[in-house]
Every structure is written in structure tokens, then in C-alpha cells.
Amino acid sequence: NAGVTQTPKFRVLKTGQSMTLLCAQDMNHEYMYWYRQDPGMGLRLIHYSVGEGTTAKGEVPDGYNVSRLKKQNFLLGLESAAPSQTSVYFCASSFGGKRNEQYFGPGTRLTVT
Amino acid sequence: AQSVTQLDSHVSVSEGTPVLLRCNYSSSYSPSLFWYVQHPNKGLQLLLKYTSAATLVKGINGFEAEFKKSETSFHLTKPSAHMSDAAEYFCVVSRSGGYNKLIFGAGTRLAVHP
Numbered sequence: 732n733a734g735v736t737q738t739p740k741f742r743v744l745k746t747g748q749s750m751t752l753l754c755a756q757d758m759n760h761e762y763m764y765w766y767r768q769d770p771g772m773g774l775r776l777i778h779y780s781v782g783e784g785t786t787a788k789g790e791v792p793d794g795y796n797v798s799r800l801k802k803q804n805f806l807l808g809l810e811s812a813a814p815s816q817t818s819v820y821f822c823a824s825s826f827g828g829k830r831n832e833q834y835f836g837p838g839t840r841l842t843v844t
Numbered sequence: 845a846q847s848v849t850q851l852d853s854h855v856s857v858s859e860g861t862p863v864l865l866r867c868n869y870s871s872s873y874s875p876s877l878f879w880y881v882q883h884p885n886k887g888l889q890l891l892l893k894y895t896s897a898a899t900l901v902k903g904i905n906g907f908e909a910e911f912k913k914s915e916t917s918f919h920l921t922k923p924s925a926h927m928s929d930a931a932e933y934f935c936v937v938s939r940s941g942g943y944n945k946l947i948f949g950a951g952t953r954l955a956v957h958p
Binding site for chain 1: 876878880885886887888889890893895934938944945946948949950951
């Protein structure tokens with residue numbers, strides 16, 4: 732099992748450009764999550780999904796959109812990148828319910844200039 | 845409401861000496877508690893999980909944590925530090941059910957010296 736994978740690993744964008752980050756999991760997890768990690772601020776939840784076709788906002792959703800068309804994939808989109816979105820982005824997944832531990836991908840380092 | 849406080853932002857130990865990383869939590873519900881480790885430029889890896897079974901939880905790489913309800917603490921320990929333990933450690937609280945929102949502590953950076 733590959734677990735949780737993320738593509739790309741690194742990306743540099745100019746302000747105003749758009750991009751999509753892809754997360755894939757092969758553990759048949761129902762729940763998937765997108766976080767951002769910034770120095771001194773820990774991990775903050777951007778959006779999450781409790782199943783195929785569903786999405787919901789987390790703590791810091793502004794400027795991001797997500798889609799969960801297939802159970803194993805969770806996409807994070809930036810429509811018009813801003814320097815404030817420079818961060819490391821992590822995807823995670825879990826079964827849900829009492830099996831609530833989340834498994835994280837390796838991260839995507841995004842720089843917006 | 846739930847919250848997590850990691851009492852030390854940095855801990856430095858010598859190789860072969862014990863490790864203690866401190867975590868206090870606040871939860872209105874019976875919590876699930878986790879410790880995750882993050883090595884430089886890597887994702888987060890689950891070390892161990894508490895879910896109201898045994899109060900002493902054993903994890904990977906020789907780590908363990910003890911749940912103390914009266915002290916609302918969930919400290920992480922290891923008897924003998926190894927150089928490879930140098931990383932950032934996150935204490936996390938979650939509520940079962942719903943979408944399993946994780947509340948992260950700010951992290952403790954562990955340095956291990958030869």
C-alpha cells in the first residue's frame with residue numbers, strides 16, 4: 732500500500748495563477764482532509780470530506796476550493812494564488828467514527844511570489 | 845470545547861537519556877488523544893493513540909504515553925533517546941464521531957545530542 736500520496740511535491744506560482752493539488756489514498760478511507768502548516772501556527776484545517784461527493788469548510792477555507800469526485804481522491808484548488816498562501820500543504824485520510832486516527836501524506840511545498 | 849497545550853516548545857536531551865514531552869488537554873467529551881511525529885521535510889507519522897482502553901499506551905520506536913484524567917495530561921516518554929528521534933512532536937486531541945476534527949498542539953521540537 733502506498734498510503735496517502737500527494738502531487739506535486741513542490742510548486743512555485745506567481746500571484747494570480749491557479750493550480751490544483753492532488754491527494755490520493757489507497758486505504759479505502761471515507762474521510763479526507765486538507766491542512767496547511769505554517770511556522771509557529773501548527774496545522775490548520777482548510778477543507779474536509781466525509782465521503783465521495785461531499786465537501787465541507789474547515790478553519791481556513793477562504794481562497795481554496797475542493798472536490799471529491801472519487802472516494803480515493805481529494806483535490807485542492809487555488810483559483811487565484813496569493814503570497815499568503817505560501818505554505819506546506821498536507822492531505823490526510825481516516826476511516827472515521829472510532830477509527831479516527833488520520834494518516835498524512837508527505838506534503839506539498841507551495842511558494843507564491 | 846477542546847484544546848491542547850504542549851508545555852515545551854523545545855526539548856534538548858543527550859543520546860541515551862530519557863525523553864519527556866509534556867502535553868495537557870482540555871475536552872468536554874471523552875477524548876481520543878494522539879502523538880504524531882514529523883521529521884524534517886516529511887509528513888506526520890502516528891506514534892500512538894489513546895482511546896479510553898489502557899491508560900498506558902505503547903507506540904512505535906519505543907515511545908509510550910500515559911493518560912492521566914485527573915491531571916488532564918498525556919505526556920510522551922521514551923527511556924533512552926536515539927539520534928533518529930530528533931524531530932517535531934505534536935500532541936493532538938480528537939472527538940470520536942462526526943468528522944473527527946483534530947486539534948493540534950503547537951509542537952515540541954526535540955533535539956538529541958551525541
